[in-house]
Amino acid sequence: MNALLERYPDEVKAILARYPQEQKRSAVMPLLYLAQRERGVITVKDMAEIGELTGMEITEVGSIVGFYTLYHDSGPRFRVQVCTDLPCALRGADEFLKRLCENIGVRVGEPTADGSLVIEEVTCLAGCHHAPMFQVQGDGEITYHEDQTVESATETIAELRRRAAGGQHE
Amino acid sequence: MSEYVLLRHRQIPNLNRLEVYQANGGFGAFRKVLTEMQPADVLNEVKTSGLRGRGGAGFPTGMKWSFLPNTLWPHYVVANGDESEPGTFKDREILENNPFQFLEGLMIASYAVQANLSFVYLRGEFWQIGKQLERCIATLERAGLLGENILGTGYSLRLVVHMGAGAYICGEETALLESIEGKLGQPRLRPPFPAVAGLYNRPTVINNVETLTNLPPILANGAGWYRSLGTEKSPGVKIFSLSGCVRRPGNYELPLGSTFRHLIEELGGGALEGRRLKAIMPAGASSSLLRVDDRVLDTPMDYESVAALGSQLGSASVIVLDDSVDLKWLLNKTVHFFKHESCGKCTPCREGTYWMSHLTERLVLPGKAQAGDAELLLAVARQMQGKCLCALGEFSTMAVTTAMQLFPEEFAER
Ligand SMILES: Cc1cc2nc3c(=O)[nH]c(=O)nc-3n(C[C@H](O)[C@H](O)[C@H](O)COP(=O)(O)O)c2cc1C
Ligand code: FES
Numbered sequence A: 001m002n003a004l005l006e007r008y009p010d011e012v013k014a015i016l017a018r019y020p021q022e023q024k025r026s027a028v029m030p031l032l033y034l035a036q037r038e039r040g041v042i043t044v045k046d047m048a049e050i051g052e053l054t055g056m057e058i059t060e061v062g063s064i065v066g067f068y069t070l071y072h073d074s075g076p077r078f079r080v081q082v083c084t085d086l087p088c089a090l091r092g093a094d095e096f097l098k099r100l101c102e103n104i105g106v107r108v109g110e111p112t113a114d115g116s117l118v119i120e121e122v123t124c125l126a127g128c129h130h131a132p133m134f135q136v137q138g139d140g141e142i143t144y145h146e147d148q149t150v151e152s153a154t155e156t157i158a159e160l161r162r163r164a165a166g167g168q169h170e
Numbered sequence B: 001m002s003e004y005v006l007l008r009h010r011q012i013p014n015l016n017r018l019e020v021y022q023a024n025g026g027f028g029a030f031r032k033v034l035t036e037m038q039p040a041d042v043l044n045e046v047k048t049s050g051l052r053g054r055g056g057a058g059f060p061t062g063m064k065w066s067f068l069p070n071t072l073w074p075h076y077v078v079a080n081g082d083e084s085e086p087g088t089f090k091d092r093e094i095l096e097n098n099p100f101q102f103l104e105g106l107m108i109a110s111y112a113v114q115a116n117l118s119f120v121y122l123r124g125e126f127w128q129i130g131k132q133l134e135r136c137i138a139t140l141e142r143a144g145l146l147g148e149n150i151l152g153t154g155y156s157l158r159l160v161v162h163m164g165a166g167a168y169i170c171g172e173e174t175a176l177l178e179s180i181e182g183k184l185g186q187p188r189l190r191p192p193f194p195a196v197a198g199l200y201n202r203p204t205v206i207n208n209v210e211t212l213t214n215l216p217p218i219l220a221n222g223a224g225w226y227r228s229l230g231t232e233k234s235p236g237v238k239i240f241s242l243s244g245c246v247r248r249p250g251n252y253e254l255p256l257g258s259t260f261r262h263l264i265e266e267l268g269g270g271a272l273e274g275r276r277l278k279a280i281m282p283a284g285a286s287s288s289l290l291r292v293d294d295r296v297l298d299t300p301m302d303y304e305s306v307a308a309l310g311s312q313l314g315s316a317s318v319i320v321l322d323d324s325v326d327l328k329w330l331l332n333k334t335v336h337f338f339k340h341e342s343c344g345k346c347t348p349c350r351e352g353t354y355w356m357s358h359l360t361e362r363l364v365l366p367g368k369a370q371a372g373d374a375e376l377l378l379a380v381a382r383q384m385q386g387k388c389l390c391a392l393g394e395f396s397t398m399a400v401t402t403a404m405q406l407f408p409e410e411f412a413e414r
Helices: A003-007 A009-018 A024-036 A044-054 A058-067 A093-104 A150-166 B018-023 B028-036 B039-049 B061-066 B090-097 B099-112 B127-142 B173-180 B209-213 B215-221 B223-227 B260-267 B303-308 B327-341 B347-364 B373-384 B391-406
Strands: A078-083 A117-122 A134-138 A141-145 B076-081 B117-122 B158-163 B204-208 B237-244 B250-255 B277-281 B317-322
Touching: A003 A009, A003 A024, A003 A044, A009 A024, A024 A044, A024 A058, A024 B158, A044 A058, A078 A093, A078 A150, A093 A117, A093 A150, A117 A150, A134 A150, A141 A150, A141 B127, B018 B099, B018 B127, B028 B099, B028 B215, B039 B061, B039 B099, B039 B215, B039 B223, B061 B204, B076 B099, B076 B173, B076 B209, B090 B099, B090 B127, B090 B209, B090 B237, B099 B117, B099 B127, B099 B158, B099 B209, B099 B215, B117 B127, B117 B173, B127 B158, B173 B204, B204 B209, B209 B215, B215 B223, B237 B260, B250 B260, B260 B277, B260 B317, B277 B391, B327 B347, B327 B391, B347 B373, B347 B391, B373 B391
Parallel strands: A078 A117, B076 B117, B076 B204, B117 B158, B237 B317
Antiparallel strands: A078 A134, A134 A141, B237 B250, B277 B317
């Protein structure tokens, strides 16, 4: 039984149909996003099922998960990813990240005590002219937050934590 | 500003709606191409226009298309929307606000090489853009501009959006193809080139988003019109992404050959209060530094002129540095980026970026630098040059060698 297929029958079929019939393996990346949508992580069982759908070994699927930074096999529901790459850093991103972490009371890369989110440092997100900026990955979405202040970012984080505490998935 | 060629949404509100785009001439070029022109005519027009790739290398677009053999089928076209070079944010503005002009360009390119299935590769972070593009594609299918037997011409085309998942290297065209094929995003050994053995081992054209967005106006107004913009060898317009130490960072669409001074001082507002311009990185984190003086500021930004200064125009992501920037800190930033993004396939890049980042870290941390660290850094960078599988390794050394050469005083041991 393939739980991913059972859970999202139409989407799995639509994903497979995008690529030439004999190129099922091409579907691995969109299928991984699908598997990750609900909980923010990809389990070994997901990898096995995706392997089944794409004709890949589970270890091959696993290496894809490991290679690309937007796939996760563990971690909290939300990831607040602050860009500290050169152009953003020239406009205060390092200081922004430091003060944001102090404000929230966490260290970069360490999940909050409630396990709802983690603040991470990432490379350029093509938003350099709107620094400081970050993206939020979670619930199958990625959203940009640009021209930020420590206050506005703190508010966004509080909102994410309320959502996590409420348990509701949109 | 006269009329925009690419950033037309800045003059026309709601251009991301098909009816607005069409009311402003949209898909006129695609209709004309499909109903009045042979694929070879399209190819010739693009060749004559002198359009060069906007993804970094500036390779002539028409010539690239002409390399596809007509004996091997099917052909594919892949739009490169990975846009991950630090300091580059031009494709994003096009995709968010003028998506139909980009899609029309991709459709024209597909017709020119007779591809029936084409891909848009987007960096995964462009998630919202991906959703919008899929809606645009569905709209075009309903309008009969995509699908089977388009406009009754017998030509069929399907477009697929493929999301990356966070890897700069997937902007490199062969790594990108691997990624679509469901493999690790690692570059291929060349030859064979993608024009002969690309996606699924078939002839493939890979073009940058901005390159493709130039096609509708070129086909609508003709190659002669396009050549009236820009310079003899670098015709047309280009979007310059201006970032760093300037008052007004942002995208600026200008004819190729506009000067650094015009972009940075007139449009960008120049240096911040009380600061002086120090250096320019014209091609993002991958570029050779330019030390700012009048000669540099008055240099036209086209492929040849910037190369003549010893740097690169690349994708025209102009990062401005002022006199507050410590170049050791700068190199630590750029080298860390490349270390993080090295795909690990070839040894010189994997090991070289690792050692360089080790050294730049020591150089910036108080009291950590050891005697000879700066020379060692330069030696590692020089040893990497010319030895890596793809250009990423080479890119990682550009800022290192040029910063140390142009600003030796900043690396002298104290
Ligand atoms: C490490 C590396 C990263 C690259 N990243 C991009 C990118 O993000 N977008 C892009 O269009 N081209 C990128 N390129 C260039 C592509 O390999 C390719 O030359 C380009 O997409 C061709 O399109 P064009 O001829 O229209 O410029 C990159 C190249 C290298 C070596
Ligand atoms: S450097 Fe932060 S978005 Fe480009």
